[in-house]
Amino acid sequence: MSALYRHEVRGGTLVIWNCNTGMRNALSYEYYHGLQDGLARAARDPAIAAVILAGAGGFFCSGGNLNMLKERREMPYEERQVQIGKLNALIRAVRDCPKPVIAAVEGGAAGAGLSLAMAADMIVAEEGAKFTLAYVKAGLVPDGGATYALTQALPRATVARMAMLAEPLSAERMHQLGAVTELAPKGRTLAQAEALADAVARGPEQAIAGIKALLNQAETASFEDQLTHERDAMAQALGGDEAQAGIGAFLSKTSPVFR
Structure with missing residues (x-):
């Protein structure tokens, strides 16, 4: 298992950790593999009733690695499509997993990290956490289904401000608008996500x-x-x-x- 991700079984729940703490849990190819492998494991194991996505070190995910994105600028257009398609496959894997997936968001979720959180079935967010689409600051556009998922859950004008002005939305506001399932006090996000997973585990x-x-x-x-x-x-x-x-x-x- 890579140092950039970790699988942890807690009762009937599989917790998949993003452990890239030095980069605020930016996405890595190792994590791509670890997440997809974990979701496949959950799908085939009847002892696993739910999956929790979590970030080590108090931050959920800061999205794409800008150094990797810089390297992609030198690639042909078609190769860029292939690389971005790997993120799409990750998002599809979360949505297609037959087991409920819960995102435990501490600190914040930015860029593709927000796409990942929105792909989950439910989100438990730490009070004060920030949800951010800051692509525009780098001259880029959202990916990973962010515009789709956010406009399904939020008013279009709200998403436009997030995407065009890079304005973060607080966990509290996301909860008010119905995009976040539950708010958790600081230090209780994972425990609250586990309680939600346990409730699901008692169901059919x-x-x-x-x-x-x-x-x-x-x-x-x-x-x-x-x-x-x-x-x-x-x-x-x-x-x-x-x-x-x-x-x-x-x-x-x-x-x-x-x-």
Whole structure:
């Protein structure tokens, strides 16, 4: 395992750490590998119910390494596309993981680090943390799906100020607008994310995976298409063991046990 990332299993949760603390956890190719490997591990391991993305040293992720971006300026256009596509693959891996992914944001999330946080299903953010799109200061534009995810969650005018003026948005404001799930006091972000993961772990694994898939589909589907997606997912769920346990518990006025 690289020194730039770490996997840690805590109960039924896999915590994937970005350990590039000397660069405020800027993204590295080692972390790309570690994150994708961890998500694949979570997907195939029934003992892992949720994934937490965290940054060592009190900062979630500062985004792309500017030295690496400087090197890409010398590449042909097509090669630049290939390199940026690796970030896209990382974001897709987070969204496509069937297990819920929670971003535990301490300190802040900037640039592609913000894209990574927004790709998660839920965000627990430390009070006072800052969410920043500062690409414009380097003469660049957002990537990693940032403009898509942020305009899904926030008013367009708010995202425009973030992207065009590099104005940070506080965790408190992100929470008010619904983009952050929970706020945590300083020093409690990971613990609060773990509590959220534990709550998820008590739920039905297949149903939760189905819900995540439906939420992803809903972002681009028409109303009619989403009705079809939900019909098919519900028909599948009704025939499963989880529905048998859940419906039986509801009718007998007991608490369901799914795992």
